[in-house]
Amino acid sequence: MSTATSALSAEIALDLLEGELAVELPGHVRAFARAHAEGRPPPAAPLLARLASTLATARDAIEHDELADRGFAMLRLVAPLVIEDDPAVAAARAKPPSWPNLAELTRARDAVAQLRFGRTMIELAHLLHGAAAASLEEPATLGAPVAGWHERGPAADAASIQDAWQAIAARLGVSGNVRIDRSAQARPRAFVVEPKREVVIVVPQIVDTPAARFAVLHELGHAVCALALPGGLPRAVDEAAAAYVAMLAEPPSILPPRWTSDLAGEARARRTRLAAALDRVERALPDGGGDRDGVTRALAALGDPATPAWALWHDPGTQASYVAADAIATRLRRDLGTSPPRGQLAAALAAERDRIDRSIRL
Numbered sequence: 059m060s061t062a063t064s065a066l067s068a069e070i071a072l073d074l075l076e077g078e079l080a081v082e083l084p085g086h087v088r089a090f091a092r093a094h095a096e097g098r099p100p101p102a103a104p105l106l107a108r109l110a111s112t113l114a115t116a117r118d119a120i121e122h123d124e125l126a127d128r129g130f131a132m133l134r135l136v137a138p139l140v141i142e143d144d145p146a147v148a149a150a151r152a153k154p155p156s157w158p159n160l161a162e163l164t165r166a167r168d169a170v171a172q173l174r175f176g177r178t179m180i181e182l183a184h185l186l187h188g189a190a191a192a193s194l195e196e197p198a199t200l201g202a203p204v205a206g207w208h209e210r211g212p213a214a215d216a217a218s219i220q221d222a223w224q225a226i227a228a229r230l231g232v233s234g235n236v237r238i239d240r241s242a243q244a245r246p247r248a249f250v251v252e253p254k255r256e257v258v259i260v261v262p263q264i265v266d267t268p269a270a271r272f273a274v275l276h277e278l279g280h281a282v283c284a285l286a287l288p289g290g291l292p293r294a295v296d297e298a299a300a301a302y303v304a305m306l307a308e309p310p311s312i313l314p315p316r317w318t319s320d321l322a323g324e325a326r327a328r329r330t331r332l333a334a335a336l337d338r339v340e341r342a343l344p345d346g347g348g349d350r351d352g353v354t355r356a357l358a359a360l361g362d363p364a365t366p367a368w369a370l371w372h373d374p375g376t377q378a379s380y381v382a383a384d385a386i387a388t389r390l391r392r393d394l395g396t397s398p399p400r401g402q403l404a405a406a407l408a409a410e411r412d413r414i415d416r417s418i419r420l
C-alpha cells in the first residue's frame with residue numbers, strides 16, 4: 059500500500075539513517091577488528107544500530123520496490139544487533155556454552171524475533187540470508203578428516219600473503235584498502251570497515267598448513283566481496299564469494315604454486331557436510347522441533363559433542379548459508395572459471411543477491 063508520499067518519507071528516513079551509520083560504523087568496526095584480533099570482548103554496536111526506530115525505518119523501506127534492496131541491506135545489519143542487544147538474550151549468551159543453555163539462549167532469541175518479525179531467530183536468519191531452502195540432507199557421516207590438511211610445511215610470510223592478494227585482486231578486478239592482521243588465538247574473520255573502500259581481515263599468526271592457507275584465502279575472498287559490492291549482503295552470497303576465492307586453492311589455479319593444494323576439494327566437501335549436520339541441529343532448536351531422529355543422526359555424525367559448536371552459540375543461523383554458499387560458489391566456478399572478465403564476478407554476486415531479495419516475504 060505504498061503512496062508517493064510515504065515512499066518519499068521512507069526514502070528520506072533511510073537516507074538519514076544510512077548517512078548517520080556511515081559516520082558511526084567505520085570507527086566501531088575498526089575497534090571491533092582490533093578487539094577480535096587481541097581476544098578482547100567486542101565493543102557495543104552504536105546505539106543507533108540497535109534502536110527499534112532503526113528497524114522500523116528498514117522495514118518501511120522494504121515496502122517500496124525502489125528502496126527494497128537498501129531496506130533489506132539495512133535489516134540484515136540491524137536485525138541481529140536488535141536481537142542480541144535484548145537483555146534476556148545478553149544474559150543467556152553470557153552463560154557457559156552447554157546444550158541446555160543453548161536451548162535457553164535460543165528461546166530468548168526467539169522471543170525477540172517472534173515479537174519483532176513473527177518468526178524464530180533461525181527462520182529469520184535463513185530468510186534474510188538466502189538459506190531458507192538449503193538442503194536438509196545431512197550426511198550419515200562426515201567422513202574421516204582429510205589426511206595432510208593440517209600437516210605443517212614452510213610458512214607463508216607477509217610478502218607471500220600480499221602476493222596472493224595482489225594476484226586475486228588483479229584477476230578479479232577489485233581495489234581498495236585491505237589490512238591483514240595476524241592473530242595467534244583469534245578465529246579468522248573479515249571486518250568491512252567501509253564497503254567498496256576498506257576491509258580488515260584477521261588471519262592466523264602462522265600460515266604453515268593447507269588449512270591455514272585456506273583460511274587466508276577464504277578471508278581474502280570476503281575482502282573481494284566487500285570491495286566489489288555494497289554492504290548488507292545475504293550471508294550466502296558473502297560466503298559464496300569467500301568460497302569461490304578459496305576454491306582458487308583447487309588446481310588449476312591462477313595463484314602462486316604454494317597456495318594450491320590437491321587436498322582442497324576434499325576438505326571443502328567435508329566442511330560442507332559439517333555445516334549441513336550443524337544446520338540440521340540448529341534448525342530443530344530449542345527442543346528438537348519434531349525432528350528428533352534427524353537431530354540424533356546429525357549429532358552422531360558430529361561425534362555427539364558434549365557442548366555446542368562455537369558458531370551455534372555466537373553466529374546462529376549461519377550453517378545453512380554455508381551449504382547454500384557452496385552451491386553458489388560451485389556455480390560461479392563453473393560459469394566464470396578462475397579468471398572472469400572484469401566486473402563479471404561482482405555482477406554474478408549482485409544477481410544472486412537480487413534473487414534472494416526477491417524471494418523474501420516478511
Ligand SMILES: [Zn+2]
Nearest residue numbers: 276280297300
Ligand atoms: Zn566466511
